[in-house]
Amino acid sequence: MGETLTQKILSAKLGKKVKPGEFVVSDVDIAFTQDGTGPLAIRQIEELGEFRAANPSGTALFIDHASPSPRRELSNDHQLIRRFARETSSILRDVGDGICHQLIAEEFAAPGMVIVGADSHTCTAGAFAAFATGMGSTDVGMAIYLGKAWFRVPEAYRFVLKGELQKGVYAKDLILHIIGMIGADGATYKAIEYGGEGVGGLPMHERLVVSNMAVEAGAKVGLFPADEVTKGYLEERGRGGSFKELAPDEDAEYERTFEIDLSQIKPTVSFPHTVDNVREIDDPEVKAVEIDQVYIGTCTNGRLEDLRVAAGILKGRKRHPRVRLIVTPASREIYLRALDEGLLKVFVEAGGLVNPPGCGPCVGVHQGVLGDGERVLSTQNRNFKGRMGNPQGFIYLASPAVAAATAIEGQIADPRGYL
Amino acid sequence: MVLKGRAWKFGDDISTDHIAPGRYFHLRSNLPELAKHVLEDARPEFPGKVQKGDFVVGGRNFGLGSSREHAPRIIKIAGVGAVLAKSFARIFFRNAINVGLPAIAVDTERIDEGDELVVDLEGGEVRDITKGEVLSFPPLPPVMMRILGDGGLTEHVKRYGELKLD
Numbered sequence: 001m002g003e004t005l006t007q008k009i010l011s012a013k014l015g016k017k018v019k020p021g022e023f024v025v026s027d028v029d030i031a032f033t034q035d036g037t038g039p040l041a042i043r044q045i046e047e048l049g050e051f052r053a054a055n056p057s058g059t060a061l062f063i064d065h066a067s068p069s070p071r072r073e074l075s076n077d078h079q080l081i082r083r084f085a086r087e088t089s090s091i092l093r094d095v096g097d098g099i100c101h102q103l104i105a106e107e108f109a110a111p112g113m114v115i116v117g118a119d120s121h122t123c124t125a126g127a128f129a130a131f132a133t134g135m136g137s138t139d140v141g142m143a144i145y146l147g148k149a150w151f152r153v154p155e156a157y158r159f160v161l162k163g164e165l166q167k168g169v170y171a172k173d174l175i176l177h178i179i180g181m182i183g184a185d186g187a188t189y190k191a192i193e194y195g196g197e198g199v200g201g202l203p204m205h206e207r208l209v210v211s212n213m214a215v216e217a218g219a220k221v222g223l224f225p226a227d228e229v230t231k232g233y234l235e236e237r238g239r240g241g242s243f244k245e246l247a248p249d250e251d252a253e254y255e256r257t258f259e260i261d262l263s264q265i266k267p268t269v270s271f272p273h274t275v276d277n278v279r280e281i282d283d284p285e286v287k288a289v290e291i292d293q294v295y296i297g298t299c300t301n302g303r304l305e306d307l308r309v310a311a312g313i314l315k316g317r318k319r320h321p322r323v324r325l326i327v328t329p330a331s332r333e334i335y336l337r338a339l340d341e342g343l344l345k346v347f348v349e350a351g352g353l354v355n356p357p358g359c360g361p362c363v364g365v366h367q368g369v370l371g372d373g374e375r376v377l378s379t380q381n382r383n384f385k386g387r388m389g390n391p392q393g394f395i396y397l398a399s400p401a402v403a404a405a406t407a408i409e410g411q412i413a414d415p416r417g418y419l
Numbered sequence: 420m421v422l423k424g425r426a427w428k429f430g431d432d433i434s435t436d437h438i439a440p441g442r443y444f445h446l447r448s449n450l451p452e453l454a455k456h457v458l459e460d461a462r463p464e465f466p467g468k469v470q471k472g473d474f475v476v477g478g479r480n481f482g483l484g485s486s487r488e489h490a491p492r493i494i495k496i497a498g499v500g501a502v503l504a505k506s507f508a509r510i511f512f513r514n515a516i517n518v519g520l521p522a523i524a525v526d527t528e529r530i531d532e533g534d535e536l537v538v539d540l541e542g543g544e545v546r547d548i549t550k551g552e553v554l555s556f557p558p559l560p561p562v563m564m565r566i567l568g569d570g571g572l573t574e575h576v577k578r579y580g581e582l583k584l585d
């Protein structure tokens with residue numbers, strides 16, 4: 001019997017064939033934390049007697065959630081993170097550098113890696129055929145300390161993609177559709193693997209969106225094969241040497257298989273307060289929703305291509321008078337390139353504002369907390385009650401194109417008329 | 420380990436945002452203070468009234484969302500003996516065991532608010548004293564049972580200097 005991509009990665013790492021359900025201890029290539037989880041991880045390491053990272057060049061500490069710090073408690077947490085990085089010679093990415101998952105994609109992730117991060121969206125790097133999964137502070141703290149983590153090898157679900165996404169439809173619509181189809185716990189404990197001819201038409205920035213949201217269906221990882229697209233991305237970034245082709249065996253055994261025709265996907269919106277509460281844009285109930293704030297950014301949809309799509313729609317137009325338009329590039333590099341391309345100017349001229357690279361208001365700390373009863377249309381991955389800092393707020397999730405059109409119209413809007 | 424207490428009933432999809440709201444992000448390095456807000460976005464009266472030994476009883480997909488381990492930690496600090504749910508999100512489940520909070524996947528449908536429960540972790544049994552019913556659950560995988568028995572993952576690594584699965 002052949003191996004799933006999940007098995008292939010772990011079998012290669014362990015030097016023996018692994019089976020779903022098996023418990024294994026594996027070396028990890030990268031272990032990382034962010035400022036919401038790093039301090040607790042560091043304190044767990046400290047309990048073992050000293051600051052230590054088994055593999056400093058594979059240990060990364062990011063400061064992206066409260067960045068720059070809005071409060072002294074958080075400033076002190078940041079100090080602890082910086083001190084740990086300095087004393088262990090680990091990698092530090094500080095305020096203004098960007099969101100951990102975006103920087104992992106830009107600088108570190110490669111096919112076949114095992115990556116653990118103290119952030120649930122660590123699964124983003126699955127777009128590189130890396131076994132990348134989120135864990136808590138203690139698990140990741142111990143992974144930093146030992147250079148290893150334990151896993152239960154997951155069973156896998158295969159999504160066979162065929163056809164192409166239509167104009168005005170993006171990977172965000174695809175993944176919202178999938179989560180709506182299988183539910184917010186539809187893939188709990190499972191690996192999701194994408195395959196089929198439709199995969200070749202999804203560029204890296206779109207694969208990253210799909211992998212990012214694997215956890216919103218409960219999955220442990222969301223994997224794409226490593227192919228020509230992956231290779232092209234890595235070569236463009238000067239990391240071509242880290243590429244290796246990876247795909248599941250033809251006769252791999254999947255617990256469930258789903259077929260998706262990409263051409264049938266429509267712009268999709270997730271309604272409060274669970275991600276699987278999705279509707280298609282043509283539903284009159286969707287277009288009737290008045291919006292107070294539009295947020296474009298995050299580890300899901302804060303990439304250069306996302307900003308290009310949004311700016312393309314907003315250029316020469318103004319936001320609706322009721323709508324606050326907030327844009328946050330996901331990394332310093334994206335910020336700089338958006339600056340060079342004039343995208344940030346478009347947002348500001350449209351009546352929006354641009355935050356420094358980071359998580360922004362998505363985690364409810366600062367930079368756009370909702371008022372009571374307010375509704376936000378956001379390109380982020382999660383719409384749980386209280387997520388954006390106020391349990392009395394309502395969060396709708398969609399693509400950057402829907403977000404830009406909504407900013408103009410003040411109600412959830414179909415972007416296809418603007419393209 | 421046998422635990423005894425009364426049930427606090429919650430619904431499906433209790434997220435880590437319900438348990439440890441993002442607006443208290445600045446309290447993450449002050450867990451006793453953060454624990455004063457535990458689960459308040461699901462049931463505002465919970466943090467003020469929960470008694471030592473009480474059980475949190477959820478529905479499906481308990482603990483979905485963020486990897487924040489602060490969530491199970493503050494449930495434990497609040498005195499809760501165990502979390503029972505029909506199913507758990509995987510990161511929460513792992514975190515709970517790592518911090519020494521038993522997380523039990525069991526059919527909670529017939530457990531009601533205030534029911535007196537006795538939970539036998541090794542025996543794989545929940546006795547609902549109020550209803551006179553017994554619910555059984557599969558035991559935790561051995562690796563998780565060991566971590567829980569060692570008092571959490573940090574204590575496990577302190578004891579063995581490595582991850583010991585067998």
